[in-house]
Every structure is written in structure tokens, then in C-alpha cells.
Amino acid sequence: MDTKLLKQAHEKIGSVPVLVNLVSKRVKELIDGAKPLVRPESLDVDKCDIALREIAEGKLVAQIDFDAIAKAEEAKTKWTAKRASINSLYAD
Numbered sequence: 001m002d003t004k005l006l007k008q009a010h011e012k013i014g015s016v017p018v019l020v021n022l023v024s025k026r027v028k029e030l031i032d033g034a035k036p037l038v039r040p041e042s043l044d045v046d047k048c049d050i051a052l053r054e055i056a057e058g059k060l061v062a063q064i065d066f067d068a069i070a071k072a073e074e075a076k077t078k079w080t081a082k083r084a085s086i087n088s089l090y091a092d
Contacts, residue, residue, distance in 0.1 A: 002049050008056035019055070022062045026051035 013019040030036065030047040037059040040050055054060040 001046065002052065005049055005052035005056055009052045012055050012058065013062055018062050018064070022055065022060065023048060023051045026054065026060060 009023070010016070010019060013022060027047045030050060036050045037054045038050065038057060051060070
């Protein structure tokens, strides 16, 4: 993995977990036959480097659905509260 590309991609995607997930998903797509959004510098260039270059050049971006995150957190909170109330029935 080219550390220079990694730094450039990290400047575009500030969150490390989001960057890791984006690169991972894109590498899987490239392995499955998706066409690169940038011209590879050679035939044997690493797919991870292609994905990082796509991000660094702004050809690949991440969209975060904050509403979905909020709904998931709300469901988790409700589940935790419901579980706590069920556990209190069996406490003794």
C-alpha cells in the first residue's frame, strides 16, 4: 500500500473507519470486475492503491446517512431498555 496515497485519501475522508470501509468495499468491487475510475499506472498495481487513488482524486466519495444512524441508535436504545425490563422480571 502506498502511504502517500493513504495520506491523500485520508485528507478527503477524515474518518478512519469510513475510509477503511470505503476502501474495502471498493477493492471487493474491483476484484469482482468493476472498472477502475482512474487509469492504473501499471498492470500489476495493487487494487488497494487504485481505490486509494480514486478517493484521493475525488472520483470516489462516501455518503453517510445520518437518519439511518439515528434510527439504528434509537432501536438499540429501545432494545436495551426492553431487555433490562425483562431481566428485572427474573432478578430474584
